[in-house]
Amino acid sequence: MDQIATPQEAIQNKQYKMALIELLYQLADDDFILAFRGSEWLGLAPHIEEDIAYASINQATMGHAVMYYELLESLGEGSADELAHERKASERKNAILLELMNGTGSYLENPSYDWAFTVVRHYFYDIYKKLKLESLKQSSYLPLAQAATKIKMEQYYHVMHWKVWFNQLVLSGGEAKTRMQAAIQKVWDEFADVLSYGTYAADFSKYQLIEEENLFKQKWEVEMQQVFQKAGIDYPGPPSARKGNGRTGMHTEDLNQALSILSEVYSLDPQATW
Amino acid sequence: MYTKSKYVERMSCLQNEEFYHVFEVFSKRNHKSDFQHQFSLLAPNHEMALVMAQENFMRREPVVDIWVVKRSDITKLKPEDKKALERLDNKEYRLTKGYGYLKKKWRKYEQQVLDEKEIMSWGGDQRGPNRNAAGSDSK
Numbered sequence: 001m002d003q004i005a006t007p008q009e010a011i012q013n014k015q016y017k018m019a020l021i022e023l024l025y026q027l028a029d030d031d032f033i034l035a036f037r038g039s040e041w042l043g044l045a046p047h048i049e050e051d052i053a054y055a056s057i058n059q060a061t062m063g064h065a066v067m068y069y070e071l072l073e074s075l076g077e078g079s080a081d082e083l084a085h086e087r088k089a090s091e092r093k094n095a096i097l098l099e100l101m102n103g104t105g106s107y108l109e110n111p112s113y114d115w116a117f118t119v120v121r122h123y124f125y126d127i128y129k130k131l132k133l134e135s136l137k138q139s140s141y142l143p144l145a146q147a148a149t150k151i152k153m154e155q156y157y158h159v160m161h162w163k164v165w166f167n168q169l170v171l172s173g174g175e176a177k178t179r180m181q182a183a184i185q186k187v188w189d190e191f192a193d194v195l196s197y198g199t200y201a202a203d204f205s206k207y208q209l210i211e212e213e214n215l216f217k218q219k220w221e222v223e224m225q226q227v228f229q230k231a232g233i234d235y236p237g238p239p240s241a242r243k244g245n246g247r248t249g250m251h252t253e254d255l256n257q258a259l260s261i262l263s264e265v266y267s268l269d270p271q272a273t274w
Numbered sequence: 275m276y277t278k279s280k281y282v283e284r285m286s287c288l289q290n291e292e293f294y295h296v297f298e299v300f301s302k303r304n305h306k307s308d309f310q311h312q313f314s315l316l317a318p319n320h321e322m323a324l325v326m327a328q329e330n331f332m333r334r335e336p337v338v339d340i341w342v343v344k345r346s347d348i349t350k351l352k353p354e355d356k357k358a359l360e361r362l363d364n365k366e367y368r369l370t371k372g373y374g375y376l377k378k379k380w381r382k383y384e385q386q387v388l389d390e391k392e393i394m395s396w397g398g399d400q401r402g403p404n405r406n407a408a409g410s411d412s413k
Contacts, residue, residue, distance in 0.1 A: 047294070049315045053329035157328060164325045168318075 001208055005142045007074040019203035020141055021075060022093070023210065026198065026247060027132075028068035029094035032084055033255070034125060035061035036262050037098070038118075040107050046115055057158055064151045071143055085266040089255045093198065096246040097121065097190035099255040107261075116176070116183035119169060123162035124187055127227065128194060130155050131220055132210070140208040170231040184233070191239035195220065198247030297323035298348065299331055300341040309341060320344070 004010050011017050038058035045051040069080035077083060098121070103113035133155060136148035169176045197204050197213045205212040221238075228235045244250040294316040300309040312331045317323035323342040332340065351358070386392075 047316065049317060049326035049330050052333075053326050056329040056333055161325050161329075164321050168322065 001140055003140055003142050003145075007071075007076075007143070010075060010141060015203065016207050017075065019200045019207055020144075020209060021072065021077065022198065022200040023204055024068050024072050024075075024144070025093040027136075028065050028072065028083070029092045030098055030125075030129075030194075031061050031068065032065035033092070033094045033258060034098040034122070035059075035065060036258055037100075037102055038122070040102055040111075041113065041118065044111055044113060053161065057161060060154050060158070064154075067147045067151065071147060074143070081266070082270075085263040086270070089251045089259060090249045092246070092249065092251060092255065094246050094255075095190070095194040095196070096241070096243045096250070096252055096255075097187060097194055098125065099246070099251060099258060100190075101254050101257065114179075114183065116169065116179040117186055119162060119165045120180065120183040120187045123159075123166045123227075124191060124224070125194065126155065126159045126162055127223055128220060130159055131216070131223060135211045135216060138208075139210060144209070166227075167231060170233065181233070184236070188236050188239045189242045191241075193241035193243075193245050193247065195239070196241070196245055196247045198245070293318055295319075295323075296345040297327070297342045298345055299323075299327045300343070301327075301332060301337040302339040303335070303337060305338055309339070314345065317342075 004016070010020055035058045038054060038061065041051070042055055043051065045054050065084070066080060069083045072078075072083055073080050100121075102118060103111070105111045105113075130152070133148045133152040137145055137152065139145040139148065166180075170180045171177075195213075195217055197210075201213045204210050210216070225235050243252055295318070296314050297317055297320070298314050299312045301312050302309050312327075315323060315326055315330060317326055320342060323344075324340060327340050327342055
C-alpha cells in the first residue's frame with residue numbers, strides 16, 4: 001500500500017485510522033508506564049552513578065511516550081497531557097508487565113524494590129522495543145516511521161545499559177544469580193502480553209503499519225535465545241501472559257495505584273498551564 | 275524508609291571489600307578535539323564505569339567518544355618528586371613568542387617590488403650556496 005504522509009490523509013480511511021490509533025496507544029502507554037515505574041527508583045538505585053544514569057534513561061523513555069502521544073494528538077485524540085493523565089486504567093493499552101510495581105512498599109514508605117526484576121524487565125523490554133522500532137521504521141504511516149527512526153537513536157544506549165547489568169548479575173553467581181533467575185521467571189510469566197498486538201493485529205499488517213505479529217515474534221525469539229545462551233541459562237520456551245492481556249484494556253490494581261500517583265498534581269487543576 | 279545513612283553505610287561496607295573503584299572519565303567533544311578529563315565516578319569494573327559515564331557526564335552536551343581509566347592505574351608523581359618540576363626562569367628561547375619578529379619580516383618582503391633581477395635570482399645556479407644557511411639570523 002502507499003505511504004500515508006499526513007494525519008489528514010490517515011483519517012480518510014476509517015479502518016486505517018482505527019488500527020493506527022490502536023497501535024499508537026500501545027506504543028505510548030508502554031513507554032509511559034515503564035518510564036513512570038523507572039522514575040520511582042529516583043534516589044533508591046543501587047549506587048549514585050546508576051541513580052543518575054537510570055533517571056536519564058527514564059526521561060528519555062518518557063520523551064518517547066510524548067512523541068507517540070503527540071502523534072495521537074495530531075489525529076484528533078486530544079492533547080498529549082490529557083492522554084497521559086486523564087485516561088482510566090481500562091482505556092490504557094500498555095502490557096501488564098510494565099505496570100507492575102517495583103516491589104513491596106511505596107516510594108514514600110518502605111520502598112523495598114527489586115533491582116533484579118527491574119533489570120530483567122527493562123532489558124527484555126528494551127530488546128523487544130529495539131526490534132519493534134526497526135519494524136516501525138518501515139511503517140506505512142510516515143510520521144510514525146520518522147518518530148521510530150529518531151527514537152531508535154537513543155535505544156542503543158538503553159539496551160547497552162541493561163545488557164551490562166543483566167550479564168554481570170546473571171554471570172556473577174551467588175545471591176545475584178538466584179534473584180535474577182526468579183526475576184526472569186516473573187518477567188517471562190507476563191511477556192506474551194508485551195508481544196501481543198491485541199485485537200487489531202490483522203489490520204496492523206493489512207495496512208502495513210508494522211510487520212505481521214507472528215513474524216515479529218519469531219524474530220524476537222531468535223534474539224532472546226541468544227541472550228539466554230550468552231547468559232548460560234536454558235531458554236524457557238514461549239512466554240506466558242498469566243495476569244491477562246493489557247492490550248485489551250485488562251489491568252491489575254498496580255496500574256490504578258500508578259495512575260492515582262502520577263496524575264495527582266495534574267488533577268489538582270487540569271486547566272493549569274505548565 | 276530507606277534512609278540516606280543506611281545507603282552510606284552499605285556503600286562504605288562495599289568499598290571496604292574493595293568492590294567499588296574510582297574511575298576517571300575522559301571525553302572528546304568532536305572528532306578534531308582532544309580528550310578532556312571530565313570527572314571521576316565509582317564503579318565495580320570498567321564496563322560498568324563506561325555505561326555510567328555516558329549518562330552521568332554527557333547528559334547535556336554531545337560527545338563523540340568516552341574513555342574511562344581506573345584511578346589506581348594512573349602513576350602519579352610523589353609529593354617529594356614534584357621537585358623534579360622546578361626549573362630556572364631563563365628558557366625564553368623555548369617559547370614561540372621568540373619568533374614574533376617573523377611577521378614583520380614577512381611584511382617587509384611582501385612589500386618589496388618584484389623586479390626582473392629578483393625573479394631571475396630565484397632559479398639560477400642550483401649548486402650555489404645554500405641560501406638557507408647563508409646569512410641566517412635565527413636566534
